[in-house]
Amino acid sequence: MAQDQPVATTFAASTTRDAATALAGVDAELARRYPGDPGTRQPVHTVYVPGDAVDEGTPRSWGDQALELLDAHAPDAQAFAAVLGLPDALAEPVHRRVRAKLAHQPVEDLRIDFEDGYGPRPDDEEDAAAARAARTVATICRDAAPGTAPVHLGIRMKCLEAAVRDRGIRTLDVFLTGLAEAGGLPGQLVLTLPKVTYPQQVSAMVRLLEEFERAHALPSGRLGFEIQIETTQSVLGPDGTATVARMIDAAAGRCTSLHYGTFDYSAACGVGAAHQALDHPVADHAKAVMQVAAAGTGVRLSDGSTNVLPVGATARVHDAWRLHHDLVRRSLARAYYQGWDMHPGHLPTRYAAVYAFYREGMEQAAARLAAYAARTAGDVMDEPATARALSGHLLRGLDCGALDSAEVAKLTGMTRADLDALAGRPAAR
Known part of the structure; x- marks a missing residue:
C-alpha cells in the first residue's frame, strides 16, 4: 500500500492567524449571546396562585385535589387511559x-401572582400579601422534605407600565426584602415580569435587581427573571422589527425564560374570547418568533394555559382533561416543554401527557443514540445536532420522572454524564 503523500496547501500560516484575529470579536459575541443550554432541570409547568390564596400548604393541597379528581373520575389505569386515548402499553406505567x-x-x-390573578388592592393589603408571600416561600424551602418542594417558586409582580409601575416595584421590594430577612434568597427563586412592551422595561427591571444586589451584598447577576410575551409589541415593534431578541439582550444575561401569555396576547390581536387558545394561529406565530429568538441563548420557553377547567360532572371533567392533554402534547411536539396550569385538575393530564411523550419516544431515541455513539447508524444516519436532540429528550424525561436512570442506561449503555456531554450540557447539578 502506497505511503501517504504530503498534501499541498496555498494559505500561509499567517492567513489562519489573521482570520482568527479578525473573528475574535465575533467569537466572543457568540459565546456571550449563545451559551447553550444551562444544564439545569426545567420544570414541566408553572402553577399560578393569587397572592391572597397561597400558603405553605398550597402545593400539597393541589396534589390532594388532583388525586381526588382522579379517584372520582378515572379510578384506575385503564379508565384514565381510555379518557386520554393512551395506548394499552402506556396505561399502567403512566398512571402509576x-x-x-x-x-x-x-x-x-409555583408562582405567587400579584398581577391579573390578584388585581388592584389597597396598598396596605398588597404590602401584607407580599410580605406573607416571602414568608411562605421561605417556609416551603426550609421545611419541605427533600424532593417534595417545587423546583422553582417566586412571584409575578405587576408590570412596569405607568399605571401600576410603582405598585409592581414596591411588591417586588417587599417580597425580596422579606426573603432576605427570612434567611436569604433561595436557590430556586424565580421572578416574573409580565406585559412587557419595550426593551427599556426589561432594562429597568435589570436596574432594580442590580440595586437590590448591591444593597444586600449579593453577587452581581444573582437575580434573574422571566419575561412574559403577552403583548403584540413584544413580538413585533412599531418599526416592523421583531422585538423578542431585543428583550433578551436588554436583560443582560438575567432572562431565564420566555412565557407565552395566551389570553392577553390573543385579545391584543383581536381574537374573540371563544377562540383564544394555545393552538390559535396567532399563538403559533408568537411562539415561533419566541423560539427562534431564544435558540441557543440558554433562555427557556414556556407555553401558556387553557382556561377550560376539569370541574363538574364526569363527562365535563373528561372533556376538559382531553382538551388539556392534547394541548400539552401539541406543545411538547413543538419543543415547548413547559406550560401554565390554572387548576389542580390540570395536574393529572399535565403529567400524563409529559410522561407518555417521553416514554413512547424512549426506545427509539435510545436506540438511535446508542447507534450514533457506536457509529453504526442502521437505517438512520444521525448528525451531532440530532444526537444532542436525542440525548436532550432522554435527559428531560429523566428530570421530570418519566424515565428511570436504570432503564435509560440499559437501553443506551450511557451514564447521565454521557448524556449531558452529548447534549452539550454542563454536568448535571
Missing part, C-alpha cells in the same frame, strides 16, 4: 407515575 408524582411533588413551579 402520575399518582406517585401527585403524592410526592405535585407542583414543580
